[in-house]
Amino acid sequence: MNSNCQSLAEKSVSQPVCIVGLGLIGGSLLRRLTAAGYPAFGWNRSASTVQQAAADGMDVSGDLSATLQRAARENALIVMAVPLFALRDIVSQIAAHAPQCPLTDVVSVKVEVLRIVQEAGLAATYVGSHPMAGTENSGWGATDPALFENATWVVMTGGADDVTARVRDIAVAAGSVVVETDPVSHDGAVACISHVPHLVAEALSVAAVTESVGGGDTALRLSAGSFRDGTRVAGSAPALVRAMCEGNRDAVLPVLAETIGLLQQSYRELSTEGTCETLVEAGYAAHQRYRTVMNELGR
Amino acid sequence: MNSNCQSLAEKSVSQPVCIVGLGLIGGSLLRRLTAAGYPAFGWNRSASTVQQAAADGMDVSGDLSATLQRAARENALIVMAVPLFALRDIVSQIAAHAPQCPLTDVVSVKVEVLRIVQEAGLAATYVGSHPMAGTENSGWGATDPALFENATWVVMTGGADDVTARVRDIAVAAGSVVVETDPVSHDGAVACISHVPHLVAEALSVAAVTESVGGGDTALRLSAGSFRDGTRVAGSAPALVRAMCEGNRDAVLPVLAETIGLLQQSYRELSTEGTCETLVEAGYAAHQRYRTVMNELGR
Numbered sequence: 001m002n003s004n005c006q007s008l009a010e011k012s013v014s015q016p017v018c019i020v021g022l023g024l025i026g027g028s029l030l031r032r033l034t035a036a037g038y039p040a041f042g043w044n045r046s047a048s049t050v051q052q053a054a055a056d057g058m059d060v061s062g063d064l065s066a067t068l069q070r071a072a073r074e075n076a077l078i079v080m081a082v083p084l085f086a087l088r089d090i091v092s093q094i095a096a097h098a099p100q101c102p103l104t105d106v107v108s109v110k111v112e113v114l115r116i117v118q119e120a121g122l123a124a125t126y127v128g129s130h131p132m133a134g135t136e137n138s139g140w141g142a143t144d145p146a147l148f149e150n151a152t153w154v155v156m157t158g159g160a161d162d163v164t165a166r167v168r169d170i171a172v173a174a175g176s177v178v179v180e181t182d183p184v185s186h187d188g189a190v191a192c193i194s195h196v197p198h199l200v201a202e203a204l205s206v207a208a209v210t211e212s213v214g215g216g217d218t219a220l221r222l223s224a225g226s227f228r229d230g231t232r233v234a235g236s237a238p239a240l241v242r243a244m245c246e247g248n249r250d251a252v253l254p255v256l257a258e259t260i261g262l263l264q265q266s267y268r269e270l271s272t273e274g275t276c277e278t279l280v281e282a283g284y285a286a287h288q289r290y291r292t293v294m295n296e297l298g299r
Numbered sequence: 300m301n302s303n304c305q306s307l308a309e310k311s312v313s314q315p316v317c318i319v320g321l322g323l324i325g326g327s328l329l330r331r332l333t334a335a336g337y338p339a340f341g342w343n344r345s346a347s348t349v350q351q352a353a354a355d356g357m358d359v360s361g362d363l364s365a366t367l368q369r370a371a372r373e374n375a376l377i378v379m380a381v382p383l384f385a386l387r388d389i390v391s392q393i394a395a396h397a398p399q400c401p402l403t404d405v406v407s408v409k410v411e412v413l414r415i416v417q418e419a420g421l422a423a424t425y426v427g428s429h430p431m432a433g434t435e436n437s438g439w440g441a442t443d444p445a446l447f448e449n450a451t452w453v454v455m456t457g458g459a460d461d462v463t464a465r466v467r468d469i470a471v472a473a474g475s476v477v478v479e480t481d482p483v484s485h486d487g488a489v490a491c492i493s494h495v496p497h498l499v500a501e502a503l504s505v506a507a508v509t510e511s512v513g514g515g516d517t518a519l520r521l522s523a524g525s526f527r528d529g530t531r532v533a534g535s536a537p538a539l540v541r542a543m544c545e546g547n548r549d550a551v552l553p554v555l556a557e558t559i560g561l562l563q564q565s566y567r568e569l570s571t572e573g574t575c576e577t578l579v580e581a582g583y584a585a586h587q588r589y590r591t592v593m594n595e596l597g598r
Contacts, residue, residue, distance in 0.1 A: 132523040188513020193522040197529040202582020203561040209585045213553045214487020220592040223492040224431040229528040230496040234586035238579045245575050254512040260562050262502040276544050280537045283501020286508045287533035293519040
């Protein structure tokens with residue numbers, strides 16, 4: 001018991017973390033780990049983000065090469081926290097400056113990230129991960145050290161044990177609950193519970209401003225909670241939504257087809273029989289199952 | 300100024316309100332008006348609701364004929380607050396017991412309600428309305444006198460001035476902001492901002508439990524805010540969702556077709572060109588417009 005505590009205490013002060021990209025996820029993680037006593041440092045491309053983060057007491061830099069060289073010297077766990085479209089460039093910089101460092105990422109797709117990491121020859125030290133947390137806001141001002149509290153943090157199976165342990169360690173330090181799965185299962189799941197819901201929110205938003213079907217400013221003025229919540233994530237930065245959905249295209253397309261098919265069936269039933277019973281009953285039952293799972297998780 | 304104040308004060312103590320149906324909307328309104336000093340009374344079919352409401356100090360009854368006869372004696376404004384599928388029966392009872400009373404409703408469709416009221420010969424005293432507020436919960440336990448605070452309360456144009464004034468009066472007393480429109484415009488708007496969002500939430504819920512596309516309990520366990528908010532209203536009672544969508548079929552179908560069409564276009568673009576730029580950019584722009592309208596309303 002005593003040695004366990006000692007080992008945890010040692011770990012928390014001896015194993016540095018280097019966060020590459022200080023947007024909502026990376027920035028929130030840097031704030032959380034710093035507050036938890038980790039020797040955590042980070043890099044961001046934007047000078048204003050670096051200034052804001054430094055003003056908040058973070059150990060940050062705008063020099064990527066120097067940051068990665070420091071990570072290599074200190075054997076830091078490198079956390080790639082940039083959007084998918086920026087990842088290939090970051091991976092090649094890591095391969096150049098810190099190829100031996102344990103490596104993870106917090107990108108919302110896993111098959112494509114693994115492919116990029118493999119192509120750069122970094123697969124042996126890589127264990128992908130994905131904290132299931134976020135908001136529709138972005139930038140340093142939106143960061144929140146409590147963002148990951150009680151969230152699920154998905155860690156990929158099959159990686160090297162020591163890297164896996166370090167990834168799990170930061171997930172737990174961030175307040176999350178670790179769930180392990182493989183990249184293909186992960187990508188199918190997030191297509192269902194995040195990526196397609198984002199696309200659907202975009203479509204609902206567009207329909208509500210389409211005057212030919214009753215949309216427009218008057219309709220928006222009448223809107224209440226169902227519209228606000230159903231379209232909230234359409235307020236996300238378009239580049240980030242595109243990066244998620246396009247980077248997970250192979251998993252998104254079947255889920256999108258399934259969703260369209262369900263709506264088409266309901267359209268036919270409503271137009272020919274005057275009822276939407278089939279979809280509404282199935283949707284309610286599915287939502288009850290979701291509530292059961294959430295209750296089991298205490299959420 | 301003085302006479303205005305006097306007239307408002309007189310109005311608030313002299314003009315009774317009879318609420319028929321004490322679910323989430325009707326029950327919340329009864330609680331609010333009672334707290335505001337209105338001589339407000341109500342009826343509900345369920346004995347347990349009547350008991351709970353009476354225990355909370357409300358003036359309630361389970362006898363519809365007696366309640367409507369009292370409304371006729373006291374010249375109460377009758378507020379029909381039952382689901383659309385129960386409305387025809389209520390309207391015929393009103394025609395039998397209180398045909399001279401000023402009449403409104405708080406149902407979420409307006410063309411179909413107007414048709415039912417016209418068929419019963421009650422159109423001259425009727426002014427439809429719709430408070431844009433609610434939650435996915437139902438029953439007396441879910442009622443909340445603050446439910447309508449700062450909400451939009453839609454009142455139909457073209458009705459008798461004295462009835463319109465009494466409907467506006469309770470909307471303002473409930474804390475809402477009155478917006479006037481006609482039944483066809485209203486129904487198109489709510490198809491866009493409520494009914495189709497409900498159907499879409501049902502479809503997202505079903506897709507997320509469909510194992511062939513990556514759904515199921517593991518997917519649900521990974522879910523976070525985007526799924527919770529995007530599917531919240533799929534937790535609504537199926538009978539209520541069906542009543543809204545089926546009762547507004549003529550307006551729902553074009554909006555549903557538009558939404559399906561947008562998703563199909565995005566499916567094609569993502570599968571052939573690898574991008575979902577068109578939908579995501581349009582959705583973000585539409586959401587910005589929604590935010591602008593909400594900001595103007597101070598929400």
